[in-house]
Amino acid sequence: MKLTQAEWQIMNALWEKHPATARDIMTRLPKDVKWAYTTLKTMLSRLSEKEAVSEQKQSNTSVYEPLISQRKARLSAFRLLLDQSFDGAMGPLMHFMLEEQKLNAKQKKELIEILQNESEESGETE
Amino acid sequence: MKLTQAEWQIMNALWEKHPATARDIMTRLPKDVKWAYTTLKTMLSRLSEKEAVSEQKQSNTSVYEPLISQRKARLSAFRLLLDQSFDGAMGPLMHFMLEEQKLNAKQKKELIEILQNESEESGETE
DNA sequence: TGGCAGCTTCGACATATGTAGTAGAATGCT
DNA sequence: AGCATTCTACTACATATGTCGAAGCTGCCA
The missing domain is CATH 1.20.5 (Single alpha-helices involved in coiled-coils or other helix-helix interfaces)
Structure with missing residues (x-):
């Protein structure tokens, strides 16, 4: 599972505390991230398609949960760095x-x- | 300077031995990379635009040299991993x-x- | 019960990335 | 000189990524 930069920021916020709504996640994103609410929603949809997070509707609001562990994500990222930039x-x-x-x-x-x-x-x- | 996956493969080949022509680089790419010659050329042009490599014409053939050191590239990649995936x-x-x-x-x-x-x-x- | 507020879904668009074909210039072989 | 080989320069195109706006629900409150 390869996450993009923006996806990492979201997943980090989600791993930190979950389940969480898009609003929750917004508040936990790095200070320098200034996305429109819909931008975050788009990212969350894509993460959901990728099966990186689950999306549950509580009445009219979606609540998210990570489906991949931080450990696994880190492992992928680490391996990639190692293989790509340090001769593996x-x-x-x-x-x-x-x-x-x-x-x-x-x-x-x-x-x-x-x-x-x-x-x-x-x-x-x- | 952020390099993409394909760019890393090229830069790795170039750092290994340079100056080098596109043909030279082709032979040193990972075995599983099967690009058309023009694909590599396109990548090299982009790397040149980014000032990651220099391009010199020896009569009709371009010879490339890395303009960024492997050390610096590694540093960027490492920092990115650290910041993005390991809380910095x-x-x-x-x-x-x-x-x-x-x-x-x-x-x-x-x-x-x-x-x-x-x-x-x-x-x-x- | 009329609305405001907040959520959601869709669609859109720019830039980045991966991949390659084509046409034309330069070389070199015969 | 004429042709095959080899380069380069351009163009093209699909998919990925980053960013939103618009429009349509839902639920709660005056």
């Missing part, structure tokens, strides 16, 4: 992240801790 | 990568080492 390998990506200083000292420290903790355990989510 | 924070991304088992034990170990070494140094930004 973690190595280049890791190097890139470190070289670009995408991590500050504190983050590095946290990361090290996470890594060390996780090294002991197994387990998954969803 | 490394934390969620790191957790995601670990949970998804994108890193095996050895890689984690290496990563920890790199992190600890780099922790002392400083660097610059873009």
